[in-house]
Amino acid sequence: MHFLETVVSTVNGILWNHLLIFLLVGVGIFFTVRLGFIQIRGFISGMKMFFSGVSLKGEKAGKSGMSSFQAVATAIAGQVGTGNLAGPATAILLGGPGAIFWIWISSFLGMATIYAEAILAIHFKTKDKNGQVVGGPAYYIEQGLGLKWLAIIFAILIIIALGLIGNMVQSNSIVEAFNNSFGIPAGIMGAVLAVITGLVIMGGIKNIAAVVEKLIPLMALFYLLGVVVILALNYQYLWEAIRIIFVAAFNPEAVLGAGAGIAIQQAARFGIARGLFSNEAGMGSTPHAHAVAKDTAPEEQAFLAMMGVFIVCTIVTLTGFVIITSALKDWAALGLTLQDGNFLSIYKVKGIAVTQQAYQSVFGDFGGYFVSIALLCFAFSTIIGWYYYAETNVRYLFNSSLAIRIFQVLVVCFIFVAAFFKVDLVWDMADMFNGLMVIPNIIALIFLSSIVIKITKASKIK
Structure with missing residues (x-):
């Protein structure tokens, strides 16, 4: 285990202390400028499209894809998970x-990046x-760049x-939260x-779309109500937190x-x-969901993709304020100041225990229960969304129902085994593999940027 921790730590040091910060920020700045600050000028249009499409009972998804809202709900399901609470x-x-x-900065720039990802995903879907x-980075890397080996990686x-x-x-995180509470x-x-995961994922795309379409709006409302109450009670620490x-x-x-030993x-x-773990912009994950939106122009789904990043950033920010204001409140209760x-x-x-403690400082034991239930909804929806993304790539590599069934069994086994892992190691491993998958996706985004710009210029949406 010590060897694994050393390897993961070394790789993360290379990826996150140097390479990926420049890549993600750089590509975000590039698309922000080249697309004329699309995340600002397209914000109102994106919000209108998002709320006009909200539904708890849309038509069933099938081989031809899913509705535009189901697609963005599936994308948000992958984004709104443990990353938003823990x-x-x-x-x-x-x-x-x-x-x-820096989460705000990465999210703002990420809105332009994810816009480009969604454009390419729909343009190259098959x-x-x-x-x-099906669609996603593997498909636009192979079809757009002609680099099948990179798509396989x-x-x-x-x-x-x-x-x-x-x-x-x-x-x-779910296991830890329920054990704590x-x-x-x-x-x-x-x-x-x-x-539970096995029962849902083995039902295919119909079950996945049906679950996330209903779960996303309800769980977001449930969580936000709790956040509003806490921040209202901690209001005197809000400006200080900012x-x-x-x-x-x-x-x-x-x-x-x-x-504290913390540097810039x-x-x-x-x-x-x-920020990446929560909004996934540039990671190459959410394009799998947006690619299967039916009867949707690339730029329309891309605007919805941007709204997904904004919604996720909002939830992350509110959670951060809860943690900071609760710490300030408890610190002051001890008669201490920042000095x-x-x-x-x-x-x-x-x-996740930190978030639970922040809620417990206001709600007592109920706060821990609240976070546990919220996390179950958030994280379970992410499990379903991420499974779907991975399954799309199993289809790409093997195009075999047997391979998909084997993968489903592996997913179920990994979810069970995770209950016994150390929290830090699991997060560090996730950072490492998330970082590695960013690299081929960013390469594709840069070299296919002319397609994104061309489609955007031709769009009637402003």
């Missing part, structure tokens, strides 16, 4: 409150031998990154989650003290890494 906690504790600022509509990476390791993160043993919760976020983004020691690079590293040291040291736990 992600801000790990980012704040490891990178300081300034990590939230059908497999069974007539199932991406397909393998996303199968591991999301279908296996990524879903271990979701499972691990309800005392349910890890093995039992892991087994229950594995069984100030701290901006100061800590560029001078962490001014807020946390030199003893760490704030940016963990903010961008957790007395790192106020985040009030949290003696890691991962």
Whole structure:
């Protein structure tokens, strides 16, 4: 286990401390400029399209694809998961409150990046031998760049990154949350989650679309109601939290003290890494969902894709404010000020337990229960969404129903095994594989950018 931790740590150091920050920020800036700040000028149109399409009972998805809203709901299902509840906690504790600022930056730039991904996904979508509509980076890398070997590498990476390791993160966090709140043993919760997942994913695209279409709007409303109540009770610390976020983004020691050992690079590293884990812009995952939207122009679905990033960033931000304001409140209750040291040291736990502690500081034991239930909805929807992305790439590599069935069994097994892993290791492994799959996708986005620009210029949507 120690060897694995060393390897993962070394690779993440190379990816996240240097390479990926420049790649993700760079490609986000490139598309933001080349598309004329599409995330600003297209924001209102995107929101109108999103809310006009909201439905809890649309038509069933099938081989020809799914409705536009089902597609964006599936994409958001993958985005709105553990990264929205546990992600801000790990980012704040490891990178300081300034990590939230870098999440904002990565999300703003990511809206332009994900717009480009959605355009290419629909432009290059196709059908497999069974007539199932499919699409995603593997398809636009092979068809657009003519680099099948690179497409294969991406397909393998996303199968591991999301279908296996990524879903271990979701499972691990659910298990930990329910153990903390309800005392349910890890093995039992892991087994229950594995069984439920197996029942849904083995039902195919019809079940996946039906589940996420209903779960996404309801779970978002449920969670946001809890957030609003907490922030209303912690209102006197809101402005201080905002100030701290901006100061800590560029001078962490001014807020946390030199003893915290957090530098600007760490704030940016963990903010961008957790931003990617939550909004997935540039990762190459959400294009699989947008590709199968029926009767939708590329630019229309791309606008909806941007709204997905915005919604996810909003949830992450609100969670971050809950964590920071609750820490400030508890720190002040001890008679301490910011000059007395790192106020985040009030949290003696890691991962999802930090978010639970923040909620418990306001709601008592009910806060822990609330986060556990919310996380079950958020993370389970992500398991379903990520499974679908990975399955699309299993289809790409093997185009075999037997291969898909074997993969389904593997997913269920990994979800169960995740219950017994260390929290830090699971998150670090997810960061590593997520980072690796970004590279081939970014290469494709850069070299196929002329197609994105051409389609955007021809669009009637403004």
